[in-house]
Amino acid sequence: MILRAGIVGCGGISRRHAAAYDGLEDVDLVAMCDINRDALNNRADEYGVSNRYTDYPEMFANETLDIVSVCTHAPLHAPIAIAAAKVGIHVLCEKPLSIDLETADQMVAACHDAGVHLAVSHQFRFTPLFREAKSLVDSGKIGELRSIREVGKGREAGFELMEMGVHYFDEMDFFLDGISWIQAHITYQGHDVTDADIMHSSELCKTDRRDNGIVAGDTMLVHIGGANSTYGIMELYQREPRHGWMMGPHLLGSEGQLMIKPNPQTGIDEMWYCPFDVSFAAHTPVWEQIELDTSAFLISGKAWKSRHTIWSAQNMRDAILNGNQPELGGRNALTSLECVSATYASHFSGTKVRLPLEKRRHPLTK
Numbered sequence: 001m002i003l004r005a006g007i008v009g010c011g012g013i014s015r016r017h018a019a020a021y022d023g024l025e026d027v028d029l030v031a032m033c034d035i036n037r038d039a040l041n042n043r044a045d046e047y048g049v050s051n052r053y054t055d056y057p058e059m060f061a062n063e064t065l066d067i068v069s070v071c072t073h074a075p076l077h078a079p080i081a082i083a084a085a086k087v088g089i090h091v092l093c094e095k096p097l098s099i100d101l102e103t104a105d106q107m108v109a110a111c112h113d114a115g116v117h118l119a120v121s122h123q124f125r126f127t128p129l130f131r132e133a134k135s136l137v138d139s140g141k142i143g144e145l146r147s148i149r150e151v152g153k154g155r156e157a158g159f160e161l162m163e164m165g166v167h168y169f170d171e172m173d174f175f176l177d178g179i180s181w182i183q184a185h186i187t188y189q190g191h192d193v194t195d196a197d198i199m200h201s202s203e204l205c206k207t208d209r210r211d212n213g214i215v216a217g218d219t220m221l222v223h224i225g226g227a228n229s230t231y232g233i234m235e236l237y238q239r240e241p242r243h244g245w246m247m248g249p250h251l252l253g254s255e256g257q258l259m260i261k262p263n264p265q266t267g268i269d270e271m272w273y274c275p276f277d278v279s280f281a282a283h284t285p286v287w288e289q290i291e292l293d294t295s296a297f298l299i300s301g302k303a304w305k306s307r308h309t310i311w312s313a314q315n316m317r318d319a320i321l322n323g324n325q326p327e328l329g330g331r332n333a334l335t336s337l338e339c340v341s342a343t344y345a346s347h348f349s350g351t352k353v354r355l356p357l358e359k360r361r362h363p364l365t366k
């Protein structure tokens with residue numbers, strides 16, 4: 001069976017979805033939609049897609065799609081996903097799943113009721129390097145995993161939480177075998193965040209145009225509780241990129257450390273290993289790179305060495321064809337966004353907040 005794919009939203013990330021459908025066997029990219037004709041034509045020309053729409057309900061009505069990628073900004077993820085579900089189309093949604101848990105719950109319910117999959121595209125965990133790192137950690141390469149540290153790209157924390165933060169929560173969920181609680185502290189311009197500091201993401205972050213709904217704070221320290229007394233630490237604060245983005249997990253074990261970070265020159269992820277736990281700089285052996293054979297990165301004869309969307313799209317394709325849930329489908333689609341809500345709920349209550357959250361309303365909506 002060949003799956004017929006469509007894309008709604010033809011901006012930056014749509015290139016990765018188009019490349020994914022172009023590069024996957026058993027999938028044809030047949031239709032694209034954007035309200036901006038230039039963006040639509042640019043992307044559709046690039047991938048030779050002739051069925052073009054400026055209205056997504058019209059695309060869903062005219063085309064017989066099996067899967068759609070939702071690649072607009074976050075506030076439109078829910079209405080587009082729900083409209084797709086109603087006509088029986090599986091949904092691969094860009095992160096963050098939505099702007100709040102109430103609308104995200106509606107997406108999950110609509111897809112469940114329609115018998116279609118809804119998965120969120122946190123592609124990092126599906127890449128060969130992340131899979132290899134997980135299997136090394138599970139086999140004891142760094143002793144007992146103690147914690148994971150992640151640092152944002154340098155944008156204001158409230159904005160960054162919806163950008164890299166949700167990816168990092170997903171990484172933590174992956175490496176820590178689930179997240180059970182969040183404890184967070186948030187500041188804005190040097191003071192503890194209060195109700196007066198809640199604002200729209202465009203007011204907080206003037207350097208990025210994406211709409212992430214309401215947010216708060218320029219600095220955050222988030223503690224994450226994983227399974228078996230393991231922890232995550234996420235630091236989001238403003239800074240200039242100096243040697244490239246630091247994004248990627250630093251895994252600290254009782255007998256060693258692993259890091260996956262993009263090479264600053266090529267942007268391609270590398271995995272590095274240190275056979276020593278955190279200690280004195282002078283006693284720390286040199287880090288060594290663990291390289292995978294190129295064959296590990298091959299899909300349809302091409303090597304995909306970065307954090308390409310093709311890795312999450314492949315998982316979604318297989319789920320549709322095999323009739324099982326995608327790895328980040330169903331309730332799993334909610335986890336990273338649930339952590340965002342838990343971060344704010346923890347700061348404002350001054351307590352450790354357990355998942356899943358009972359209160360589904362956005363904690364910043366008073």
Ligand SMILES: NC(=O)c1ccc[n+]([C@@H]2O[C@H](COP(=O)([O-])OP(=O)(O)OC[C@H]3O[C@@H](n4cnc5c(N)ncnc54)[C@H](O)[C@@H]3O)[C@@H](O)[C@H]2O)c1
Binds near residue numbers: 008009010034
């Ligand atoms: N997974 C990742 O690593 C990753 C990376 C980048 C962006 N993203 C996510 O992807 C989403 C899109 O980000 P982007 O950088 O591509 O944004 P973008 O601004 O480049 O593109 C968004 C596009 O959506 C279009 N659009 C707006 N309203 C529409 C509508 N009603 N119907 C159809 N199209 C409409 C816009 O015209 C625009 O072309 C965001 O949620 C972002 O967080 C994810």
